Structure formats: structure tokens, C-alpha cells
Amino acid sequence: MKFIYKLGLLAIGFAMLATLLIPLNAKANAPQTLQMHSQNGDVWDLQYRLNQMGYYTSELDGVFGYHTKRAVMQFQEDLDLAVDGIVGTQTWKSIKANSYSKAEVTHLARAVYAESRGEPYEGQVAVAAVILNRIESKDFPNSVAGIVFEEHAFESVSNGTFWDEPNATAYKAVDDALNGWDPSLEALFFYNPDTASSTWIRSREQTVKIGRHVFAE
Structure with missing residues (x-):
């Protein structure tokens, strides 16, 4: 009986662990949202793509500053997206559909x-x-x-x-x-x-x- 009881606890433990891991994995696979003050390789890629399309003409520095936000907002306006200067899922999708890395x-x-x-x-x-x-x-x-x-x-x-x-x-x-x-x-x-x-x-x-x-x- 003790053995069966321990197996039951072990199964519950694995189930709880799996439940905890699902949102973590989903978050890890979600597109990176970029906005003012973001600093990473995704920002560099964003600037590179915006430059390729003629929206961004400043230095490619990987820092989401004023010029990057202005470029994003102009892109969003031209493609009838929500003009908020934030690169979320829909803006990323549109940018990648119209540019190359x-x-x-x-x-x-x-x-x-x-x-x-x-x-x-x-x-x-x-x-x-x-x-x-x-x-x-x-x-x-x-x-x-x-x-x-x-x-x-x-x-x-x-x-x-x-x-x-x-x-x-x-x-x-x-x-x-x-x-x-x-x-x-x-x-x-x-x-x-x-x-x-x-x-x-x-x-x-x-x-x-x-x-x-x-x-x-």
C-alpha cells in the first residue's frame, strides 16, 4: 500500500510540474515584444529590416530609441496597424512578411x-x-x-x-x-x-x- 501511495504522489508531482512548465514554454516560444528601451539582438534585426524597407536610417545599434519608435509607427500607419510604436505579434508578422533578415x-x-x-x-x-x-x-x-x-x-x-x-x-x-x-x-x-x-x-x-x-x- 505504501508503494502504491508513493507512486500516486509521484504521479501528482509530475502532473503539477507539467502544468507549471506549459506556460513557461509557451512564453519562451512567443514572439519577442519590443518597445522603447528594449536592447537585444531582436532590436538589431528590427532596425535592419526597417532600414531595408526605408523606414529607419539611423545607426543599427540594437537599442530601441526614439528613431526606432518613429520608424515602427510609420510602418504601422502605412500598413493600417495599430499605431502604438510597440512591436508585438501582429507588427512583427507584418515586418517579417515585408522584409528579409x-x-x-x-x-x-x-x-x-x-x-x-x-x-x-x-x-x-x-x-x-x-x-x-x-x-x-x-x-x-x-x-x-x-x-x-x-x-x-x-x-x-x-x-x-x-x-x-x-x-x-x-x-x-x-x-x-x-x-x-x-x-x-x-x-x-x-x-x-x-x-x-x-x-x-x-x-x-x-x-x-x-x-x-x-x-x-
């Missing part, structure tokens, strides 16, 4: 550099635009990493050249593509007709040829 921009620059170094600048912007166009398409993954690392999508990932350090030109090409320039004319694919062996890719309707690359729908 530094890691994502770096992935884009790596892809541009690996796939189109030596190509005309316009062609490098077009490669970045193709990746962004795929993200917007229902036929492809909806993230930079999902596009870039999709199996057999980019030869540079397969042969390892994707990890070469991109130059400033590649980053500038990404920036221009993010700002809406699309020399590919809404293409979803690109290839070098001198080396491409796939008859399928050659069957795609072409949009434009820039340098050695053909861009296609």
Missing part, C-alpha cells in the same frame, strides 16, 4: 555571387530577382533558404561554390532586386544555353537573355 540577404548574395559572378551587373540583379520571384510563386518554397537549398535547384549549392564569400557587387544586386528591380522580367528560371543539357529547361518560354544567361518563365 541579414542571414537571408547573405544567402541571396551568396547565390548571386556563385551563380553569376562575371556576368553583367543587370544579369546579377536578375538572378536575385529570380529567387525572389520563386518565393512569391505558389510552385516553390516560400523562403530564401527553401529556394536556395531545394534539391538540385542551384549547381553552386551542389558543388560548394555557394559558400564562397560574396563581394560588394553581389550585395548591391540583391539590394536592387529587393527594391523592385527585375531585369529578368518575372522569370522563375535561368540557365546558360552553352552548358545546359536539360531539354526541359530549354522548353521554358524565354523572357530575356542577359550576358550568358537566358531567363525563362
Whole structure:
């Protein structure tokens, strides 16, 4: 009987512990709310994204001050959100839906550099635009990493050249593509007709040829 009684107490103890842990885990997984005087890496990410969209032009310092709040409020006003200068769940969701993190921009620059170094600048912007166009398409993954690392999508990932350090030109090409320039004319694919062996890719309707690359729908 004592053994059964101890087992019962032990079960009750585990149940109480689980009850206590549920709100703690839920809180840990919840989006970080940012407001005046917040100071952490999330603030830096916020400033980076707001800068990318043209709302924040001050130093990226990871401190939520007056200029950051003004930028947040302008963003909220433009997207018809509650204009309170606080970055809660809904504001975070909208900001992330309209911008890219530094890691994502770096992935884009790596892809541009690996796939189109030596190509005309316009062609490098077009490669970045193709990746962004795929993200917007229902036929492809909806993230930079999902596009870039999709199996057999980019030869540079397969042969390892994707990890070469991109130059400033590649980053500038990404920036221009993010700002809406699309020399590919809404293409979803690109290839070098001198080396491409796939008859399928050659069957795609072409949009434009820039340098050695053909861009296609």
C-alpha cells in the first residue's frame, strides 16, 4: 500500500510540474515584444529590416530609441496597424512578411555571387530577382533558404561554390532586386544555353537573355 501511495504522489508531482512548465514554454516560444528601451539582438534585426524597407536610417545599434519608435509607427500607419510604436505579434508578422533578415540577404548574395559572378551587373540583379520571384510563386518554397537549398535547384549549392564569400557587387544586386528591380522580367528560371543539357529547361518560354544567361518563365 505504501508503494502504491508513493507512486500516486509521484504521479501528482509530475502532473503539477507539467502544468507549471506549459506556460513557461509557451512564453519562451512567443514572439519577442519590443518597445522603447528594449536592447537585444531582436532590436538589431528590427532596425535592419526597417532600414531595408526605408523606414529607419539611423545607426543599427540594437537599442530601441526614439528613431526606432518613429520608424515602427510609420510602418504601422502605412500598413493600417495599430499605431502604438510597440512591436508585438501582429507588427512583427507584418515586418517579417515585408522584409528579409541579414542571414537571408547573405544567402541571396551568396547565390548571386556563385551563380553569376562575371556576368553583367543587370544579369546579377536578375538572378536575385529570380529567387525572389520563386518565393512569391505558389510552385516553390516560400523562403530564401527553401529556394536556395531545394534539391538540385542551384549547381553552386551542389558543388560548394555557394559558400564562397560574396563581394560588394553581389550585395548591391540583391539590394536592387529587393527594391523592385527585375531585369529578368518575372522569370522563375535561368540557365546558360552553352552548358545546359536539360531539354526541359530549354522548353521554358524565354523572357530575356542577359550576358550568358537566358531567363525563362
